[in-house]
Amino acid sequence: MAKAKGGFTGSSSLEDELSCSICLSLYRNPVAFSCGHSFCKQCAQQVLRAQKQANAPYSCPVCRVELGPILELHKNFHLCSIVEVYLSHNEKQDEGVAVEEDAVPCDLCLDKPQAAVKMCLVCDASLCQAHLDKHSARASQRDHILVEVGKSGSTEERRCQEHGRVLxxxxxxxxxxxxxxxxxxxxxxxxxxxTLKEAHDKNMDDLSRTVDRLQGYKSDISTTLEELQRNKDRIKTNTKTVTSQLQKLFGEIKAQINKKEKKILSDIQSTEKSQLAEFAKLKRELEKKREEIAQHLQSLQKIRQQSNTFCLVKEFKQVLDRTSSHKFGIRKMDMKVVQLNQGNINSFQTWLLDSSSLLDKQLQAVHRLLTNQITWNR
Known part of the structure; x- marks a missing residue:
């Protein structure tokens, strides 16, 4: 808990004297050890429980004097009375307003508790704005973990299920x-x-590297999509050129190879259709990957702005798990342009004069070249 406000002259030094050396807050239900040092009952129990779990002898956390195997905690009534008088005197100086019915009351306000605005997990106390300011003013309490009041599960989520202490x-x-x-x-x-601060800094570094990696994937995909479009145009241009050349050739030898002309043109169009279908499939895959990367980048940008260390580490791990399960590798295509030059045409004409069987062989060779003009590099 944080300490009460205002009051006695020299309040700060008196407040230190009335503060537990473990939680650094005003004593709550103080108990005394045999060595003479006093602590909040809950703080003393936590220390003794930790020593027992570690199979260590009971000892005072201040002077380290061993307390014996059997220890009873006796309430320090005198110290308890002093704290109550101190709190009562200081509370009379405050003009607080009653807490609304649906609000969480401050644990330190006495007669007229005000609404708590934060909860300190280390002190295990809900704090109004006035007590929060005083709590944060002490250097020893600036590193305490504060959470929003009233958020379901936030307190339990930040405590160890085995030891009940703050994570x-x-x-x-x-x-x-x-x-x-x-x-x-x-x-x-x-x-x-x-520490959480070290984990925060490390995750921020990992976050930056992940962003750079995903941006690199996005850039590679955009470049591949541009190349994909260029290859698509080249296929259409190449197909048009080859079709024109073949139409001219078949026009010169109309009757003899009319049947062959129709067959090879049909094969070319079929090849183009299957190739364009593969291009379309790859384009859809790449666009889907680009959209997924954009969504991951958007999530990471939001995490970058997250001020809550716990939420940042938690959400970033979730995004990192999602991105690591996806494969953003790129499969590219190597395209070979095939055209009929004048030498091919002359060869065809010569071979046509020699034998129709030779013509058949040449047409079959051209068909194989056109079918295999694109090599997929996966």
């Missing part, structure tokens, strides 16, 4: 958020552990 670290080995006990005595002991 302040990130395990690189397993890609999980963990608490300090998980890294010291839990299943993540010995793993590569990062």
């Amino acid at each position: 302040e670290y990130f395990c690189q080995n397993e890609g999980l958020f963990i608490c300090v006990l998980c890294s010291i005595t839990g299943s993540h002991k010995g793993h590569e552990i990062l």
